[in-house]
Amino acid sequence: MKNDIAEILKRNQLSVTESRAKILELFHESRSALAHADIENKTDESYDRVTIYRTLQTFVEKGIIHTIPTADNSVLYALCKDECTQGKHNDNHVHFICDICGTTYCLDHITVPEINLPKGFTPHCTDVVASGICKNCK
Amino acid sequence: MKNDIAEILKRNQLSVTESRAKILELFHESRSALAHADIENKTDESYDRVTIYRTLQTFVEKGIIHTIPTADNSVLYALCKDECTQGKHNDNHVHFICDICGTTYCLDHITVPEINLPKGFTPHCTDVVASGICKNCK
DNA sequence: AAAATATTTGCAACAAAGTTGCATACTGTT
DNA sequence: AACAGTATGCAACTTTGTTGCAAATATTTT
Known part of the structure; x- marks a missing residue:
């Protein structure tokens, strides 16, 4: 599994760093979309806010994750399907936000x-x- | 027209103030959705930021306008259809965001x-x- | 029409979210 | 093992949104 994660990063011409690997792993473990704050929490705040912002931005650019539109201001991220590549997102899919628990499904x-x-x-x-x-x- | 605007406010149990009337008028004039910043600009910054925030919030609560989900963080507002009333939005419709000019259509x-x-x-x-x-x- | 009451506004101060520049630390390569 | 290139963390800053409160405006009552 650890290797898979490193593989994905390399395939996208990204150097394999602890924070990138950890954050990408979180997305693979999670069945639902994640917000910036979720990542801060799930990593015990081991990484700087700025690092998380930059990592998410990089992943979006590389087509690894995508943002999900939400009616309330919040920004959510989820893994892209395999067909997404740098600069080209194919995310014509359905998102579901639970009114009760707030979980967002892709x-x-x-x-x-x-x-x-x-x-x-x-x-x-x-x-x-x-x-x-x-x-x-x- | 001025009277129409006042009528709408009264119908929603809102006192008719200059800022509310002006902001509501902007929505009626505009064929596209508006962001907080658009309203600040189009009113020449005559109203305090806080007033605009509170007015938008009030309008959403009363079912006069609704928010539009966007993938980038930004919050957009547009007029509701007539069927929307306080607490009950019927805005199951389609929004279109232009990749070039950024205009959002309802x-x-x-x-x-x-x-x-x-x-x-x-x-x-x-x-x-x-x-x-x-x-x-x- | 003026006084009384209720509501809204603008200011100040704050809180949260996101960005930028730069020195230090790490990764990948030779 | 040393080098070049990239990523990280810190500090400072900007932008966005919120809250409390006194002054101003709108509505109601007399």
């Missing part, structure tokens, strides 16, 4: 239906954010 | 298709955020 396997946009609008990426009650809270 | 008349969620997930509200090229930038 439902990769659910496909986003075709949306009929008005004339003149050309979509490039479509995100669906559903909220309600998740399987653990019902 | 496509009220486009309906959100049914999404097949996994077993155990009960949706309560579904937002679609499409991004791409808008009619003015193509």
